[in-house]
Amino acid sequence: MLATMAGASWYSFNNSTRKFPAWHRMPSFPPLSDPKLNELRDIVVKHNVVIFSKPQCPYCVRAKQLFDELNVNFVEIDLETIENSEQLTTQLRAHTGWKTVPQIFVNHGEFLGGCDGT
Secondary structure (H helix, E strand, O other): OEEEEOOEEEEOOOOOOOOEEHHHOOOEOOOOOOHHHHHHHHHHHHOOEEEEEOOOOHHHHHHHHHHHHOOOOOEEEEOOOOOOHHHHHHHHHHHHOOOOOOEEEEOOOEEEEOOOOO
16 A cells, blocks of 8 residues: 655555555565576565564564564565575575565565565
8 A cells, every 4th residue: 555645655564554665665576587486486476474584683583573563464484494595595685685684575575675674
């Protein structure tokens, strides 16, 4: 849902009171070069919120806590335990330009950002 606030577009999801700048969003998650990785793309596109994370990352923990507090369901993809994690990390970096986690996608594939973006 896009709304205009003080001349700027803002984005919210699940009727949440949290609003995010529309400029922060990126295009939907594109098809990936490896067919196995396209399964992960399909997960991102299928779910409203997907968080790519690492278990020891305090920012990942904080982002997940925020979605829990907002009662927003999310799917977590642990980049340390998933098969082909190196390839997936490379593909994510190519798409988002980010080297850090968490990487959060909302609305079936739109890149929201990291912990500070939520």
